[in-house]
Amino acid sequence: MSEDSSPGAGQERRPRGRLKIFLGYAAGVGKTYKMLEEGRQLMTNGRDVAVGYFEPHGRKATIEKTEGMEIVPRRKLEYRGGTFEEMDTEAILARRPEICLVDEFAHTNVPGSGREKRWEDVMALLDAGIDVFTTMNIQHLESLNDQMGEITGIQVRETVPDWVIKMADEMVLVDLPPQALLNRLLRGVVYAPEKARQALENFFKEPTLAALREIAMRQTAHEVDIRQSEPAVAVLAPEPMQDSRPERILIHISEAPSTAALVRRGRRVADYLKADCFAVCVLPSADLSQIPAAVREPVERHLDFARKLHIETRILEGKDVARTLVDFARRNGVTQIFLAKPAKRALPFLAKRDYVMKVVRLATDMQVTVVAS
Amino acid sequence: MTRGIERPSPEQLLKQVEAEGRYQSRGKLKIFLGYASGVGKSFRMLDEGRRRKERGEDVVVAAVQPSLPLEVEDLLRGFEVIPVRTDLGVPVVDVPAIQRRRPGVCLIDGLAYDNPPQAKNAHRWQDVEELLHAGISVSTTVNLQYVKEHQKQVEAIRGKVVRESVPEAFIRTADEIEIVDAPPEYCVTISLQRDGRTIDAGELARQLSELREIALLLAAEVVDRQLEDYLRRRGIEQHYGTHERILVCVTPRSNASLMIQRGRRQADRFHGELHVVYVEQDELSPDDRRTLARNLLYAREARAHVQVVHGDDPVGAILRFAGQHGITQIFVGHSQRTGWLDRLRPNPVERLILDAEGIDVRVFPQEEPGRE
Numbered sequence: 209m210s211e212d213s214s215p216g217a218g219q220e221r222r223p224r225g226r227l228k229i230f231l232g233y234a235a236g237v238g239k240t241y242k243m244l245e246e247g248r249q250l251m252t253n254g255r256d257v258a259v260g261y262f263e264p265h266g267r268k269a270t271i272e273k274t275e276g277m278e279i280v281p282r283r284k285l286e287y288r289g290g291t292f293e294e295m296d297t298e299a300i301l302a303r304r305p306e307i308c309l310v311d312e313f314a315h316t317n318v319p320g321s322g323r324e325k326r327w328e329d330v331m332a333l334l335d336a337g338i339d340v341f342t343t344m345n346i347q348h349l350e351s352l353n354d355q356m357g358e359i360t361g362i363q364v365r366e367t368v369p370d371w372v373i374k375m376a377d378e379m380v381l382v383d384l385p386p387q388a389l390l391n392r393l394l395r396g397v398v399y400a401p402e403k404a405r406q407a408l409e410n411f412f413k414e415p416t417l418a419a420l421r422e423i424a425m426r427q428t429a430h431e432v433d434i435r436q437s438e439p440a441v442a443v444l445a446p447e448p449m450q451d452s453r454p455e456r457i458l459i460h461i462s463e464a465p466s467t468a469a470l471v472r473r474g475r476r477v478a479d480y481l482k483a484d485c486f487a488v489c490v491l492p493s494a495d496l497s498q499i500p501a502a503v504r505e506p507v508e509r510h511l512d513f514a515r516k517l518h519i520e521t522r523i524l525e526g527k528d529v530a531r532t533l534v535d536f537a538r539r540n541g542v543t544q545i546f547l548a549k550p551a552k553r554a555l556p557f558l559a560k561r562d563y564v565m566k567v568v569r570l571a572t573d574m575q576v577t578v579v580a581s
Numbered sequence: 582m583t584r585g586i587e588r589p590s591p592e593q594l595l596k597q598v599e600a601e602g603r604y605q606s607r608g609k610l611k612i613f614l615g616y617a618s619g620v621g622k623s624f625r626m627l628d629e630g631r632r633r634k635e636r637g638e639d640v641v642v643a644a645v646q647p648s649l650p651l652e653v654e655d656l657l658r659g660f661e662v663i664p665v666r667t668d669l670g671v672p673v674v675d676v677p678a679i680q681r682r683r684p685g686v687c688l689i690d691g692l693a694y695d696n697p698p699q700a701k702n703a704h705r706w707q708d709v710e711e712l713l714h715a716g717i718s719v720s721t722t723v724n725l726q727y728v729k730e731h732q733k734q735v736e737a738i739r740g741k742v743v744r745e746s747v748p749e750a751f752i753r754t755a756d757e758i759e760i761v762d763a764p765p766e767y768c769v770t771i772s773l774q775r776d777g778r779t780i781d782a783g784e785l786a787r788q789l790s791e792l793r794e795i796a797l798l799l800a801a802e803v804v805d806r807q808l809e810d811y812l813r814r815r816g817i818e819q820h821y822g823t824h825e826r827i828l829v830c831v832t833p834r835s836n837a838s839l840m841i842q843r844g845r846r847q848a849d850r851f852h853g854e855l856h857v858v859y860v861e862q863d864e865l866s867p868d869d870r871r872t873l874a875r876n877l878l879y880a881r882e883a884r885a886h887v888q889v890v891h892g893d894d895p896v897g898a899i900l901r902f903a904g905q906h907g908i909t910q911i912f913v914g915h916s917q918r919t920g921w922l923d924r925l926r927p928n929p930v931e932r933l934i935l936d937a938e939g940i941d942v943r944v945f946p947q948e949e950p951g952r953e
Contacts, residue, residue, distance in 0.1 A: 358822070422821075432790055433794050436794070564934070568930065568934070
């Protein structure tokens with residue numbers, strides 16, 4: 209261990225740290241408990257473990273798990289007259305444990321914290337060669353955001369982009385049957401009574417929990433799948449494909465509010481199909497200053513969002529959106545165009561004039577996916 | 582299926598009451614599923630048993646594995662144990678002794694044991710069934726490699742054959758299933774010791790991770806069924822879109838083989854389901870009939886659920902089918918009609934796009950793309 213207090217200087221260079229995510233389907237399944245338990249085990253084995261951030265939620269059994277563990281004190285921040293506490297990333301970097309436990313991966317820091325998101329803080333720790341254990345719920349995965357909103361009726365704002373999750377070396381599912389979780393909630397293990405009552409009325413309904421649980425299981429299976437090396441000997445030979453071209457997915461970006469959902473869906477499908485994925489918008493002029501703000505601002509926001517999900521973007525100039533899009537797709541060997549569903553019209557024949565229908569008509573040599581909003 | 586506001590008949594009501602009665606009097610089955618030895622199934626089961634005991638439930642242990650890690654031994658000390666009998670060198674759960682003792686919950690570590698030939702039940706899972714029937718709840722552990730329907734797959738991966746098995750149907754009857762997940766490195770050491778065979782640790786880790794994926798998906802399937810049962814019991818018609826269900830619509834003219842193949846690939850990647858429908862409408866020419874038969878055969882070969890739907894309104898029929906089956910994506914071939922009427926009215930593909938609520942519609946070229 210280095211005695212040095214400033215990161216970098218005079219320290220041995222460590223390889224990038226390993227990231228391990230404890231995934232759950234709801235609050236109270238025991239993610240933090242499990243993470244602490246593993247951390248303790250490693251401590252007993254002589255590893256240098258520190259808790260970087262821990263959210264006790266007043267849960268006795270979880271708090272007990274931290275006894276005897278080193279907890280790096282939080283940093284206090286003033287914001288709009290209130291005092292907030294955040295993880296002290298710089299202090300952890302200075303302390304430089306081998307393994308750091310960080311609760312709530314999807315957390316958004318209070319403005320002025322240095323980094324916007326906790327996952328960005330975690331990246332800094334990994335860069336410094338610190339292994340990180342962290343916890344998150346399935347609702348916080350960016351590409352599932354819309355589906356989660358439908359299932360739970362709650363739009364989650366704190367999300368983690370899928371590529372960040374993909375970078376994790378390991379994902380472990382922390383599972384608990386919904387009935388057991390509901391019992392915990394009723395016994396007041398998860399939340400204080402008032403909050404528990406609210407939770408039971410809203411989010412914590414058995415079918416909702418079962419659906420989230422199933423999705424968490426499937427997501428973990430997917431994470432396991434993409435981390436698998438190819439077998440030395442093929443176990444089951446794949447069927448030969450009639451059309452084995454790799455998929456190339458093009459997402460159309462517009463000012464429509466449904467674009468965010470479209471981008472998430474396109475990204476998710478591309479990830480599962482191991483396809484290339486890029487996004488374009490078509491504007492009458494490539495000079496953005498010529499575009500009215502009502503269009504420019506949402507388009508820029510959507511382009512920015514796509515880039516955050518690691519999707520390459522481009523602005524195309526053209527008066528005819530459908531034709532420009534299809535021509536571009538054809539030139540770039542796109543196999544599938546993703547579009548948002550057009551709004552319903554009172555007069556069905558007017559739908560004919562919608563650019564979505566025009567793309568469907570023009571793109572006769574590729575697939576067009578119209579994504580439901 | 583018929584639906585409506587029919588009142589249930591007295592027979593139906595009686596059946597429902599009986600079913601509810603059976604449900605109430607039967608013990609509850611909880612299964613801890615793991616993908617290999619060493620993931621910590623026994624620990625999780627006993628730890629949960631301990632907590633239930635602390636809360637005042639009457640918990641006993643009726644079977645433990647022959648060799649136990651230290652932390653499991655520690656946990657075990659706090660329990661009353663009804664020891665297994667040994668018949669012909671085989672450990673057998675002492676069902677009569679448990680029935681006499683009548684605990685609230687009985688912990689049975691290791692579900693996949695075969696009983697000796699003259700035993701009342703051939704398999705331990707049948708002993709468990711008997712206990713449940715007697716109103717005693719059971720918590721038990723099982724390793725994926727013993728789930729009968731997955732054994733071939735596991736053998737292909739691990740190159741190891743196990744004799745004992747538990748039918749998946751029994752696993753599916755569990756009131757609760759809990760997956761005990763851990764990264765493969767936890768089991769590598771144990772597997773190396775148990776196997777006693779020379780295998781590269783990296784290769785073993787890879788094999789284990791394949792098993793892990795299968796176990797997670799099996800658990801997801803069980804949860805999916807439970808969710809559907811729950812909704813059905815309460816008459817709730819809702820689909821949560823927890824997994825992808827792809828519907829490929831074929832016509833004699835569509836490039837069905839490409840669509841089905843893509844559908845299969847997408848379903849596999851998403852671990853989803855593949856459905857294929859054909860809407861029977863007009864009289865078909867003999868040529869079309871042959872093409873259609875070939876397409877549907879192809880669909881069956883691709884392990885799709887195939888259905889022929891009747892109706893004058895193909896779009897409506899497809900959307901109804903999609904709604905009933907919780908479809909998340911519809912694959913459809915490009916419409917070729919270009920008559921004058923179509924310039925005014927949305928064609929079937931356009932109608933499908935407009936009317937499919939909450940379902941993605943993927944339109945395929947009619948012909949093979951020329952630039953392969």
